């Protein structure tokens with residue numbers, strides 16, 4: 393029987409992998425602790441490697457702590473040991489310390505997800521983001537409270553969000569210019585205004601309206617002021633789920649990593665509401681990381697993990713889409729997908745959609 397994930401490995405490799413996974417959270421915390429105490433950084437800087445004595449002298453950790461951490465990191469192939477007993481980073485250790493994307497994913501897992509994922513099962517059974525109670529038991533979804541997250545979780549959340557969307561903004565905006573040369577853009581779920589700023593910087597005569605929850609609009613307004621773009625960027629503080637009255641002047645309705653925040657019935661309502669007011673010649677452009685459109689297995693793995701963040705923490709019912717899911721939702725709301733542009737930034741695809749007339 394062929395399956396979608398049919399790498400033919402031996403039983404020995406399989407049990408080793410299963411065993412590795414059973415201790416993976418402990419290895420994760422080991423790496424975090426080594427990184428947090430600058431041990432990975434010290435090893436990264438040292439050409440010859442460092443002995444346990446060297447590390448005792450240079451770090452704030454006890455010999456006992458260093459021994460247990462480094463022995464685990466050795467078994468986990470994060471560090472290696474030379475014949476003269478000096479520790480060095482492996483290639484995996486090097487990327488854990490130096491690769492920006494890895495660090496952002498790592499910190500998102502550590503500061504936003506780690507404790508909360510203990511409530512994954514409960515979240516999926518109750519259709520509620522039970523893990524969010526790690527931050528505040530009163531919160532129903534994460535979105536209105538992004539600005540209230542503890543500092544390390546807030547930084548990790550925004551770094552994660554921005555890394556994936558922002559790397560796509562420049563090529564996506566260039567594509568929008570090439571295809572449509574828009575004059576009016578609505579950025580639905582515009583967050584802190586990063587897309588609006590990039591859009592105004594790249595397209596001379598475009599005007600952008602950011603639609604988002606009131607708490608986000610406050611942050612966006614500050615950012616837009618700092619960039620002296622108040623004459624080109626407008627704001628609409630709105631809960632999109634409350635059937636707001638939408639204007640229909642946009643040439644482009646831009647939604648980046650926005651629809652993945654909602655359950656399918658809400659996505660349907662949002663797109664249907666837009667369909668009622670959109671101009672016939674305007675386009676809806678939806679930017680999303682789609683697991684089945686990725687070039688690399690590691691990207692697919694991260695996106696599927698990201699889906700479970702929505703389950704346990706964000707809202708309890710949304711996810712990253714597959715191509716079929718998103719296409720069906722778009723078509724059911726009265727649009728046609730004209731084109732899908734892949735490989736924008738790190739992992740995004742842009743679905744360019746037009747109202748079916």
Ligand SMILES: C[S@@+](CC[C@H](N)C(=O)[O-])C[C@H]1O[C@@H](n2cnc3c(N)ncnc32)[C@H](O)[C@@H]1O
Pocket residue numbers: 535536553554557558580581582583584603604605608630631632633647648649650653
């Ligand atoms: C994952 S972020 C994406 C932000 C940005 N578009 C990007 O690509 O980086 C989702 C955004 O949707 C906004 N949002 C979530 N629920 C919303 C709602 N009910 N009404 C309006 N905006 C909402 C959040 O405040 C947040 O700014």
